[in-house]
Structure formats: C-alpha cells, structure tokens
Amino acid sequence: xxxxxxxxxxxxxxxxxxxxxxxxxxxxxxxxxxxxxxxxxxxxxxxxxxxxxxxxxxxxxxxxxxxxxxxxxxxxxxxxxxxxxxxxxxxxxxxxxxxxxxxxxxxxxxxxxxxxxxxxxxxxxxxxxxxxxxxxxxxxxxxxxxxxxxxxxxxxxxxxxxxxxxxxxxxxxxxxxxxxxxxxxxxxxxxxxxxxxxxxxxxxxxxxxxxxxxxxxxxxxxxxxxxx
Numbered sequence: 001x002x003x004x005x006x007x008x009x010x011x012x013x014x015x016x017x018x019x020x021x022x023x024x025x026x027x028x029x030x031x032x033x034x035x036x037x038x039x040x041x042x043x044x045x046x047x048x049x050x051x052x053x054x055x056x057x058x059x060x061x062x063x064x065x066x067x068x069x070x071x072x073x074x075x076x077x078x079x080x081x082x083x084x085x086x087x088x089x090x091x092x093x094x095x096x097x098x099x100x101x102x103x104x105x106x107x108x109x110x111x112x113x114x115x116x117x118x119x120x121x122x123x124x125x126x127x128x129x130x131x132x133x134x135x136x137x138x139x140x141x142x143x144x145x146x147x148x149x150x151x152x153x154x155x156x157x158x159x160x161x162x163x164x165x166x167x168x169x170x171x172x173x174x175x176x177x178x179x180x181x182x183x184x185x186x187x188x189x190x191x192x193x194x195x196x197x198x199x200x201x202x203x204x205x206x207x208x209x210x211x212x213x214x215x216x217x218x219x220x221x222x223x224x225x226x227x228x
Contacts, residue, residue, distance in 0.1 A: 003035050007048040008057060019066040020055060030218060031073070037080045046093045047076055070182065071114045075101045077220040078112040078178040081213060085221055086176075100166045100175065107173040111163035115155050116182040152184050152193065153200050160204055160212065179214040179225075194224055201225045 004012075004024050014021045023031075038047050054068035075093060079102055082088045090105030100109035156179065163177040184193050201212045205228030214225035 001031065001035075003044070003048065004051075007051050008055075012057060015061050018061060019069045034073070034076050034080050034218070034220070037083055038076055041079060041083060041091060043079065043093055047072070050075070050093065067114075067116060070116065070180075071112075073218070074114040074178070074180040075112040077180055077215065077218060078102055078110050078176075081178060081215070081220045081223070082108075082110055082176070085223075098166060098169050100163060100170075103173075108176060109167055109170060109173050110176045110178055111159075111166060113156075113159035113163070113177065113179045114182060115152075115159070115179055115184075117184070153196065156197065156200060157204070160208060160210075164208060164210070174210070176211045176213060179212070180217060180220075181214055182217050198225050201227045 001023055004020055008014075008020060012020060012024075035044070038044055050072045051069065054072055055065040079091050079093070082091045082102065082104060088104035088106065088108055091102055091110070094101060094103055100111035102110040102112070104110070159179065160177050163175060167173070167175045181193075181197065197214060201214060205212045209228070211228040212225060213223045213227075215223045
C-alpha cells in the first residue's frame, strides 16, 4: 500500500505477522476507497501522522501497536461514512486531546471505536495460524454459539460512555459514536452477535439521545446498525 510506504518507508522492519507488514504484502486494496476519500478531504498527512504515532518504528514491536493501527483506520472509516453516507461537510480529524476523533463543519462530533478480539483471543488465533502453517489442524471445544460473549456488550457500552464524556468536555454539538465491529471472542455466532448488538444499540441510542452507527470491519458504506 503506497500510503503505508509513505508513512513507514519502503521496507519497514516489522515482524512477519505485524498488521503493517501484512497490509503492505497484500497491498490492502480494499482500503483504497478509504484512502481516496481521506485524500479528497485533505487529511492524508494527518492520517499518516496518526499511524506513525500509534505504531512506532524504532521500538520493540508490541501487539498493542497493531491494535492501535486498526483504531486509526476506524477513524478513517468514520470519516468516510460521515462524508459519503451521512453527507456531512468538512469532516476532519481532531487533535484527540480529550475530544471526539472527528468533527464536521456543522459542529457534529464523531467518536470512532474499534470492537475487536480480546488480547487472549488474538494470541490464541495467532497460535492457531502458526500451527496451521506447520500442517497441524487446530481444534477448539464446541459451543452453541447462541449467546453473546460476556464482554461483548460491555465493550460497546464502555465505548459509548467514553464518547459522551468527550462530548461533555466540548459543551456543544451533536454526537455520533461510530463502531467498527472487527470480531468477537470464540463462542458467539456472528449473526447472533449482530442481533444482540442491534438490540443494545436501539436502547442505548434512546437512553443517551445520540446516534450510534456500527459497521462490520471496514464496510463503512453499509452499516448494519444506524440508530438515533
């Protein structure tokens, strides 16, 4: 991906399974529309600065850097949704100093949240991938997949409450909390998850008097939840 090479150099020395390494190797063409919209918004340099700040180059690589990497992309997804789907004008990244992540010209604030696997689940998935590479078929205990993972809705609720705390510091403007739902820990079917999340969002948008938008991973143009 050209943008990542601009941000981190032609040959950044990251581990094989680092998010940036993988994105460059597969050229991550599915983020091309995101970069195009960010460019049109005049925010390319800001996006690269954010990526560099959250995924340091000259330090020992940590798994949290990869999570930070995707958190920044969630902000970019939120910018795309706000600009192209919600029709807001002049959407830009903020300086993140106690503010929601983005703001539009009309004063609407947008807080971007990534709902991802837990660290333990991420490590388990990495280990399973390593075993598969070695020719071993990994096995996990069965589940009925009908109930939400215990921490799933808490992640959404915590994210919403944090967004409202940031809004309260600004003392003006409407709020959109934009979630990228990247995954849930083992034991919950994706369709069951989406149904449970949609029910939560409907109630939460009413109780908080704000808008909640939830997309699957990077599918910013087609939210499966848009409430409030």
